Amino acid sequence: MLEIKNLHAEVDGKSILKGIDLNINKGEVHAIMGPNGSGKSTLANVLAGRDDYDITEGSVSFDGKDISELEPEERAGEGIFLAFQYPVEIPGVTNTTFLKEALNAQRKYRGEEELGGMEFVKLIRSKTKELGIKDDMLKRAVNVGFSGGEKKRNDILQMAVLNPKLAVLDETDSGLDIDALKIVAEGVNKLRAENNAILVITHYQRLLNYIVPDKVHVLAHGKIQRTGGKELALELEEKGYAGYSGEAA
């Protein structure tokens, strides 16, 4: 589903990703771990098509389609979702309005009928219930005054409503309490299906107890240095990234 080949990318002219190869098939969950500043969020942003994140070499295809020239909103329409390391506040725009605009924009992109008021309300009510999110949060402005953990949960709510084919979760576990972590993991596991794929970026193997990955990759110095099964996460937790310092591989 997602094929990344020899991806080189720079941010504001600074080279960050230096040859990433990564394949994620339908139905798979992959985890990326790696030291601070190694390029994990950069990879997420490149996949989402953020301006200033320029691909200098290599290719990214999604569902067999080259997406490197697509606008961020087009990639979203194709089914790529990014849960942000730092979700953004949008004062004055309620969660409901935001979700509705987003969902209908994506549906329109895919040539689907836009959802009417009632259907939409039904949909989000069922999702908030699943994720244990209070309905009054829907009336609040997007992420404004939310605690760190609430923001992360709100991103997961958006994911649940938008139902993407590929969800990239950038440190969604950071700042979550144990209960919230379980709820978020459940939400992610619900999305996990034959036709969907998930890429989890995390520093902690704890999350991977709940969202069990098919593969774990170590990203350091802009490259994937090692790939293994879920046991690799345990090893990293124990030994740290000492073995990946310097220009390895």
Add this chain to the structure above:
Amino acid sequence: MAATQETVEQVQKLEMDKYKYGFVTDIETEKAPKGLSEDTVRFISAKKNEPEWMLEWRLKAYRLWLTMPEPKWGKLDLPEIDYQDSYYFSSPKSMEDRPQSLDEVDPELLRTYEKLGIPIKEQEVLAGVAVDYVFDSVSVATTFRKQLLDVGVIFCPISEAIQDYPELVKKYMGSVVPQGDNKHACLNSAVFTDGSFVYIPKGVRCPMELSTYFRINELNTGQFERTLIVADESSYVSYLEGCTAPQRDENQLHAAVVELIVMDDAEIKYSTVQNWYPGDEDGKGGIFNFVTKRGICKGKNSKISWTQVETGSAITWKYPSCILQGDNSVGEFYSVAITNGRQQADTGTKMIHLGKNTTSRIISKGISAGKSQNTYRGLVRVAAKADGARNFTQCDSLLVGQTCGAHTVPYIESKNRSARLEHEATTSKISDDQLFYCRQRGISEEDAVGLVVNGFCREVLQELPMEFAVEAQQLVKISLEGSVG
């Protein structure tokens, strides 16, 4: 910064021809000879069949106007206005004999309003909104008049009020905005052509929204409307005005006067959605919108609430104000002013606290994009006797890009030590992060800008009557259009 930069550039390249009300209605008109003189004033008065006292009042204003200087205190780059190069009266020929019913109104006029999205036929109009349709210098039609009269509410063109309710007009016209208030108001007093008159009797809650829709159509013609609303004791009315004009290369003058009078325990809620033609991206053409709006809370516990969404005009110069004379009276001003291209806006309010325990609240949201200049100018004055006066002012500015300007000029004058005055001001920008967040969720860049700006204006937009809130949100979005992804 590149993402925002790009949006900004796109917004700057804004195609002002997206202004969708820019069409011209081809219709035969009756005009006053070009230019301004005593004869012009007499011509207008005669056209309207006015009584002698009205003509005298106009002539007095005209003579005063000749002596008055242009107001220069706005932060505006004002071109010299050639008053002789304009027409002061223009009326569709078909309105010569006032049509007695909608069936007699020229179909071309009916079509114009249909095209503007506000059909005149009562059954097609928004339920529960009565509308006065003003086309250049005349009122074309006023809907639901009978139903309103049944409960004692007078809603009619001001030219008819002068004939039918001379005592009310004599008593109140010019009582809040005196002729010599400023040069533009003075000009209006001399040459005003039409506008609306509203009287809500004691104890009546007006059963529907009242609204006036102003349309300038004729080339080189100014529109000078005058609106007068009187809310008697314990009454309530919500009134809304909307405006559009064709796209033209010449500037056109719009100098209106609005006066509100509110008695004990009464309330007027006055909303404006102003969308005059703003000129093209190089600043060619557009309406000069010089408006004097003022209300007086005469009685105790009375209230005036101004809400304005100002998106159009080349130059906007207006300060809807409240004189809080009655004890415990309340004045509110909620404003969204959006400038783009080369537009200039200098707008705000004056809250004059005279009575005891009077309160006022000012919420101003200024959005500047392109090469525009957007100024909030406000005055809060507390008189010596206004014990317990309170004001809260909040002025927020949002900048889209580097080449526009936002300015906040709050004046405070307090002669009473018990007054409590609070002022807050912020300036912010639409961030790359916000735009990317929206776009990642599937929302186009243009829609993202609209969404963020609408969020920024929310406190004000939610003050609008329900029927118009959605339209206003659309308008906010459209005025910043130009950022196609």
